[in-house]
Amino acid sequence: MDWSIQEIAKLAGTTSRTLRHYDDIGLLAPTRVAGNGYRHYDERALVRLQRxxxxxxxxxxxxxxxxVLEGDADEARALGAHLGWLRQEQGRLARQIASVEKTITALEGGERLMADEMFDGFDHTVHQAEVEQRWGAEAYAAGDRWWRGLGEAGQREWKARTAELSRDWIAAAGSGLAPDGAEAQALAKRHVEWLTGVPGTPAAVPGGDVAGYVLGLGEMYVADPRFGANYGGQAGAEFVRDALRSYAEREL
Amino acid sequence: MDWSIQEIAKLAGTTSRTLRHYDDIGLLAPTRVAGNGYRHYDERALVRLQRxxxxxxxxxxxxxxxxVLEGDADEARALGAHLGWLRQEQGRLARQIASVEKTITALEGGERLMADEMFDGFDHTVHQAEVEQRWGAEAYAAGDRWWRGLGEAGQREWKARTAELSRDWIAAAGSGLAPDGAEAQALAKRHVEWLTGVPGTPAAVPGGDVAGYVLGLGEMYVADPRFGANYGGQAGAEFVRDALRSYAEREL
DNA sequence: CGTAGAACTTGACGTTACGTCAAGGTCAAG
DNA sequence: CTTGACCTTGACGTAACGTCAAGTTCTACG
Structure with missing residues (x-):
């Protein structure tokens, strides 16, 4: 009913500094300020904070x-406008990515590719510097250790499992199944379980935001051509995305 | 041989403030500083500035x-690392887009869609707020005026032309043609010419960065599912992208 | 009751790459 | 000598807090 600043911060999963900031800019004032200056919040404030x-x-x-919170703007309209800006950003990024790729290709004919084993089920047509930047150098090293630790047989098994999953996705996408049908959903389940084996993904971390991650993962398969290539081209990626989305919304 | 700060700024297409900033942070010092404090640059500085x-x-x-410029880092490696961060950002954006779409859908069953005529060849499964945010309210209004100005017959013609282009792309993608072959390249040429008719694109603006825009446009067709839908699904978008890229690199 | 430690407070700087005044010197032309 | 055009340094603003820093208050313990 009456929480201190740290208590409500933990409840909402944020920090006390953020709450002070929101107070400063008038976004969320404490319910009550005691004589000693301490901020106190009630459940109405908690609800507002969560929104x-x-x-x-x-x-x-x-x-x-x-x-939006003051009622000065329609929430759906605000989100719609925001969506436009998000897509615009995505376009800008796509443009930059194309240019950077072109520049790299011009600089060197594609040397220094990633170590020839794939590290988490993708292909190896990627630069190691890119991988390290994307997941961090220690994450790359950790993944590398994990991969080596699997041993010869384990690596074969992992590759087989990955390839099998990929094949099944391609087959399912090609056979006109519904993404939210039973077969595709079973595949989605397998996919998420497979992710649990990949170090560094939220799915591998207890308490990670699996639903959000999986939800966005599908979009990424569609957005990044190299991911989609593992699922039978972009057409397959679309299918995988729809299936994962359906699964995430229902089960996660 | 010896330019003032404004002269070199114009030559390189930037501002004097930027040059002062680069001087401040030690990225690009003027070649010579006169007794009155004025900065002067020579052609070596210009080359460095352009890089x-x-x-x-x-x-x-x-x-x-x-x-990179000091030689402390390999340019290709730096760009490769940067590419990783770019893709990571794209993934983050894809995740947000998915979440925002989900939230909007949950809020309202999809009302307030865009005016039923399409404004630039896309579909109308998009919110008006999104369009206004993406291209700006005046750009939307300008496009709207342009569209209305076409008149009934002009609109029919435009739609036909757009649909024809789309059909031809789908047919080309489906028939196994090479993206850099003569037929696909002819399509790419038509595509760029078609873009010239769309207000607001760099292709419609004299002096716009057509090559860069077209280069990235293909990536966007692949990244944004709704664009790709006009080209026979994501598989078609891939083909369009490759063809446009080839065309942009050769002709623009 | 004194005190250590935890929790709280209000500043204030740092982050990215400049844009944008502000106040004031310098230079060429008339 | 005056009027602009061009130059200088200095400093604030940007998004949303993280991160000290210095000082005050609360709580528990001996």
Whole structure:
């Protein structure tokens, strides 16, 4: 009913500094300020805070969030406008990626590719520097150790499992099944279980945001051509995405 | 041989403030500082500045650019690492987009869609707020005026032309043609010419960066499922992208 | 009751790459 | 000498807090 700043921060999964900031900018004032200056919050404040954090996770700016919460702006309209900016950003990134790829290709004919074993089920047509940047150098090293630790037989098994999953996805996508049908959903389940074996993914971390991760993973398979290539081209990636989305919404 | 700060700024297409900033952080010192404090640059400085701006357009940070220019870092490695971060960002965006779409769908069953005519060849399964955010409200209005100005017959013609282009792309992608073959390249040429008719694109603006835009446009067709849908699904989008890339590199 | 440690407070700087005034010197032309 | 055009340094603002720093208050313990 009456929480201190740290208590409500933990309840909502944020920090006390953030709460002070929201107080400063007038986004969320404490319910009550005691004589000693300590901030206190009640459950109404908690609800408001949770809405703020939800919208923030969607990428909205604090001023936009304030407008929505004050009723000055329609939530759906604000999100729709935000969606436009998100897609615009994605386009800008796609443009930069194309240019950077072109530049790298021009600089060197594609040397220094990743170590020839794949590290987590992708292909090896990628630069090691890129991998290290993407997952961090220690993550790469950890994944490398994990991979080596599997041993010869384990690596064969892992590759087989990965390839099998990939084959089954391609087959399912090609046979006109519904992404939310039983067979595709079984595949999605297998996919998520497979992810649990990949170090560094939220699915491998207890308490990780599996649903959100899986939800976005499908979008990434569609967005990044190299991922989609493992699922029978972009057409297959679309199928995988739809199946994963359906699965995530139902089961996770 | 010896330019003032404004002169070199115009030559390189940037501002004097930027040059002062690069001087401040030690990225690009003027060749000579006159007794009155005025900065002067020679052609070696111009070359360095142009390399800086090139790398900056690829999205590298100024510290990373400095390392590359000082020879402390391999350019290809730096770009490869940067590519990893770019893809990571794209994934994050894809995740957010998925979440925002889900939230909007949950909020309202998909009402307030865009006006039923399409404004630039896409479909109308998109919110108006999104369009306005993406291209700006005036751009939307301008496009709207342009569209209305076409008149009944003009709109029919435009739609036919758009649909024809789309059909031809789908047919070409489906018939196993090579993206860099003559037929696909002819399509790419038509595509770029078609873009010239769309207000707001660099292709419609004299002096716009057509090559870069077209290069990235293909990536966007692949990245954004709704674009790809106009080209026979993501598989078709891949083909369009490859054809456009080939065309842009050869002709633009 | 004194005190250590935990929790709280209000500043204030750092982060990215400059844009944008502000206040004031310098230079060429008339 | 005056009027602009061009130059200088200095400093604030940007998004959303993280991270000290210095000082105050609460709680538990001997």
């Amino acid at each position: 703020i954090l939800l919208l923030r996770e969607l990428g909205l700016g604090l001023p936009a969030i304030a407008e | 800086i701006l090139l790398l900056r357009e690829l999205g590298l940070g100024l510290p990373a650019i400095a390392e």
